Amino acid sequence: MSEQPKLRIDWIACNGYGVCEAAAPDLIVLDDWGYPILPDGPVPHDLMRQARKAINDCPMVALAWESRQTLTGGRLGRLRGRRANP
Numbered sequence: 579m580s581e582q583p584k585l586r587i588d589w590i591a592c593n594g595y596g597v598c599e600a601a602a603p604d605l606i607v608l609d610d611w612g613y614p615i616l617p618d619g620p621v622p623h624d625l626m627r628q629a630r631k632a633i634n635d636c637p638m639v640a641l642a643w644e645s646r647q648t649l650t651g652g653r654l655g656r657l658r659g660r661r662a663n664p
């Protein structure tokens with residue numbers, strides 16, 4: 579059984595126009611300012627199609643799948659690598 583993925587948002591890139599909510603109305607709701615509120619946990623299997631559409635439709639490429647690489651990669655990963663290999 580595979581683990582269901584989670585969504586994440588790059589809040590710096592997000593413009594808050596809510597295109598993702600229109601693409602995934604059963605998964606994403608908007609706050610009072612129009613910014614998306616994502617589900618706490620993994621995307622339910624029956625909503626994966628909506629999640630993919632929301633990612634693909636996001637005009638700012640702010641919405642993506644969260645992955646282990648995201649959590650350990652990027653700047654944090656480089657900092658850890660630098661610390662481990664001075």
Ligand code: SF4
Binds near residue numbers: 597636637639
């Ligand atoms: S579609 Fe993308 S940029 Fe627009 S509100 Fe959703 S996450 Fe933010």
